[in-house]
Amino acid sequence: MAGDVQIGPLDGGRVFRAALWQVRRDLAWATRIAAAVGRGIGALMIVAGVIVFFTWGAFGGVWLALIGWFVLGAAGSEARLLSLRNALGGLVVGDLTRRHAIAAQADQTLRDFMAEVPWGDDSAGYPVLDGRLVDEVALVAELLPEGSTLHGLGLGSPENLVSSWRAGYGIFDCTLPTRNARRGVLYTDLDSAALGARGFYRHVNLGDERWVREKGPLDPTCDCEMCTTLPAAYVAHLFRVEDVLAGTLGSLHNLRFYTRLVDALRERSSP
Numbered sequence: 612m613a614g615d616v617q618i619g620p621l622d623g624g625r626v627f628r629a630a631l632w633q634v635r636r637d638l639a640w641a642t643r644i645a646a647a648v649g650r651g652i653g654a655l656m657i658v659a660g661v662i663v664f665f666t667w668g669a670f671g672g673v674w675l676a677l678i679g680w681f682v683l684g685a686a687g688s689e690a691r692l693l694s695l696r697n698a699l700g701g702l703v704v705g706d707l708t709r710r711h712a713i714a715a716q717a718d719q720t721l722r723d724f725m726a727e728v729p730w731g732d733d734s735a736g737y738p739v740l741d742g743r744l745v746d747e748v749a750l751v752a753e754l755l756p757e758g759s760t761l762h763g764l765g766l767g768s769p770e771n772l773v774s775s776w777r778a779g780y781g782i783f784d785c786t787l788p789t790r791n792a793r794r795g796v797l798y799t800d801l802d803s804a805a806l807g808a809r810g811f812y813r814h815v816n817l818g819d820e821r822w823v824r825e826k827g828p829l830d831p832t833c834d835c836e837m838c839t840t841l842p843a844a845y846v847a848h849l850f851r852v853e854d855v856l857a858g859t860l861g862s863l864h865n866l867r868f869y870t871r872l873v874d875a876l877r878e879r880s881s882p
């Protein structure tokens with residue numbers, strides 16, 4: 612039945628659009644005109660169907676109106692599809708996704724994870740790492756000749772660092788500690804006796820209200836420049852007023868956290 616209707620987005624509509632395209636060689640214009648004509652005809656069919664039904668009581672009128680309603684909707688969706696295609700034309704996946712998504716560890720507490728998420732973050736979701744990354748890293752270590760120097764490029768979270776160290780990696784290189792520091796996310800309370808266990812360190816967020824009045828150091832266990840000379844409230848203030856010094860001090864602290872972490876690993880075992 613619908614195949615006989617030569618309008619809108621249906622077969623006849625496509626032929627009509629192709630004829631229009633011949634005129635200007637412009638698909639967008641041809642689709643717009645064809646869709647508008649399709650919508651017009653759909654609306655006319657509805658009106659005609661209603662008149663036929665109420666004037667002559669013919670059931671065929673209802674049928675005609677229903678087909679008109681279908682044509683109207685289909686022509687509209689064709690036009691919407693085209694505008695969507697125009698709006699998204701030329702975009703690549705990287706334009707619409709985040710290159711540096713905040714990832715959660717599967718065994719991390721929700722509170723610790725939320726401390727990592729900066730204020731005002733509008734991500735719709737966060738990837739969860741369930742340890743498979745480290746499994747693959749360990750497999751690579753096994754496949755390489757014995758005695759190879761293993762460099763864990765981009766393995767940045769303290770958990771991944773501990774696991775990779777245990778898999779034999781001895782050199783690490785990752786932007787995570789300084790990137791987190793610039794976002795106000797700092798690592799604290801390193802428990803060298805429980806490396807790799809749940810809660811062997813904490814994440815804190817400088818934007819968190821609780822730091823505003825903290826006169827003590829951000830991390831009493833840390834011997835970095837920031838923790839030994841400045842109250843946490845001052846650093847939190849720098850962060851709130853977006854002073855670049857906050858990122859510098861935070862980077863010093865996070866890097867010191869990592870060197871302390873690696874020192875603790877070295878004390879216990881060689882990679």
Ligand SMILES: [Zn+2]
Binds near residue numbers: 830834867
């Ligand atoms: Zn520190």
